[in-house]
Amino acid sequence: MSSQGSGLLPLDEALEKIRAALKPVAGYAQVTLAEALGRILHEDILSPIDVPGHRNSAMDGYAVAGSALPESGEKRFRVAGTALAGAPYAGSVGPDEAVRIMTGAVVPEGTDTVIMQEKARREGDDVYFKAGHRSGENVRHPGEDIARDTVVLSAGRRIAPSDVGLLASLGIAEVRVNRRLRVAIFSTGDELVPLGQSLGEGEIYDSNRYTVAAMLRRMDVDVLDMGVVRDDPDAIEQAFTSASQIADVVITSGGVSVGEADFVKSTLDKLGEVDFWRIAMKPGKPLAFGRLGNAAFFGLPGNPVSAVATFYQVVQPSLLHLTGSSDTGRLRVKAHTTEKLKKRPGRKDFQRGILESDANDNLVVRSTGMQGSHVLSSVSRANCFIVLPAESGDIEAGDEVTVEPFAAFM
Numbered sequence: 001m002s003s004q005g006s007g008l009l010p011l012d013e014a015l016e017k018i019r020a021a022l023k024p025v026a027g028y029a030q031v032t033l034a035e036a037l038g039r040i041l042h043e044d045i046l047s048p049i050d051v052p053g054h055r056n057s058a059m060d061g062y063a064v065a066g067s068a069l070p071e072s073g074e075k076r077f078r079v080a081g082t083a084l085a086g087a088p089y090a091g092s093v094g095p096d097e098a099v100r101i102m103t104g105a106v107v108p109e110g111t112d113t114v115i116m117q118e119k120a121r122r123e124g125d126d127v128y129f130k131a132g133h134r135s136g137e138n139v140r141h142p143g144e145d146i147a148r149d150t151v152v153l154s155a156g157r158r159i160a161p162s163d164v165g166l167l168a169s170l171g172i173a174e175v176r177v178n179r180r181l182r183v184a185i186f187s188t189g190d191e192l193v194p195l196g197q198s199l200g201e202g203e204i205y206d207s208n209r210y211t212v213a214a215m216l217r218r219m220d221v222d223v224l225d226m227g228v229v230r231d232d233p234d235a236i237e238q239a240f241t242s243a244s245q246i247a248d249v250v251i252t253s254g255g256v257s258v259g260e261a262d263f264v265k266s267t268l269d270k271l272g273e274v275d276f277w278r279i280a281m282k283p284g285k286p287l288a289f290g291r292l293g294n295a296a297f298f299g300l301p302g303n304p305v306s307a308v309a310t311f312y313q314v315v316q317p318s319l320l321h322l323t324g325s326s327d328t329g330r331l332r333v334k335a336h337t338t339e340k341l342k343k344r345p346g347r348k349d350f351q352r353g354i355l356e357s358d359a360n361d362n363l364v365v366r367s368t369g370m371q372g373s374h375v376l377s378s379v380s381r382a383n384c385f386i387v388l389p390a391e392s393g394d395i396e397a398g399d400e401v402t403v404e405p406f407a408a409f410m
Helices: 011-021 161-169 207-217 233-246 263-271 304-323 377-381
Strands: 028-032 061-064 074-083 097-101 113-116 120-123 126-130 151-153 174-178 182-188 222-229 249-253 273-278 286-292 295-300 333-337 348-357 363-367 384-388 400-405
Touching: 011 286, 011 304, 061 074, 061 126, 151 161, 182 207, 182 233, 207 222, 207 249, 207 304, 222 233, 233 249, 233 263, 233 286, 233 295, 249 304, 263 273, 263 286, 263 295, 273 295, 286 304, 295 304, 304 348, 304 377, 348 377, 348 400, 363 384, 363 400
Parallel strands: 074 097, 182 222, 182 249, 249 295, 333 363
Antiparallel strands: 028 174, 061 097, 061 113, 074 126, 120 126, 273 286, 286 295, 333 400, 348 363, 348 384, 384 400
16 A cells, blocks of 8 residues: 655654554563663562561661650660661660661661751760650651552553662562564665775765664664665565564665655555655655554655654654553753754754753753754764744744753663
8 A cells, every 4th residue: 555645744643643553562571670671561560568668767866765855955865775777676665765776777666766866965875865856757667668569660661770779679580571672674775885895986885774773772672684675676575575574663764755766665565555654844754654564664764864853753652652661752841042043834843953051051952053864963963853843934043942852762
């Protein structure tokens, strides 16, 4: 199936169409906690314990009974012993006694309050406290942070370093995660030359495949790099067929522009159900999406910046949906431009910019310069997209704009 309307398809509408056509992959793997970083949780994680698991001190100081503290003046308590983390004080504490206690140590029986050491006066085996303390202060209670059987991490969450630490603190050694997506990529074109070889007239290095592979690897998917396929109908058909049999997703770049005459389009029409769209975004207007057998297919534009923009704005959120991730992969902030930005109304524009803080810690953004879809260095110099609405024209210096930091993309 191949269709192409006369108008431009809004980006949000394209994303809705793709999301409706894709179903998250099935299957999971049981992995150790050391292997879990970056994976997508397959199921909710319930806490098997209370955190903290016992009543403990939030400070270094002295444990006492709150009811025994003075209402005025100062009172003397005898220091009965010491409680350390992992080495509790044995026995009960009398009303006129105190126990030296360290942070994290179990609060002894007979006490319910910890007076921080800076507010105590120690003389030999005695310690003195003044009035003004609150009964129960500086004591952590069981389940105060996490109660047993509550959900601590939800299915669909991408496991972060802090999550690994949290799971370890609960004694969880293994988790179920969604299986990784298998994504096959290849480039087509007789003009493409492998790295390490000299360029002939009209030839270019195959950069898009390396760029797409790098963006995919940051997403923690299995990348199946199928290399460069020459402009031969049999070779292209064999590559598409092989890729669709081993991968969940097939991604290529080039050969998707309107009216472009090559073997990619004819092969896709023969083997799959693929639509060729003109999306109202700049850079990256041409996009192909559909199915090749059981695999989803994305055909990215051939211009390198267009390929990057289309991947981040269309392919990445679609792959996140396929993985079962609840993450959108998006962070948008507001910043003021330091210079005029040129734009024509009609398409949503993703200009490459440099986001930074000014002397007053306000976010400001400036252009990387030339914004042509062939200028890959504009992406390398940038640390964000400056997102300009389709209907907007030129942006004046000092205007507020929406910015997507690259650091938020996986």
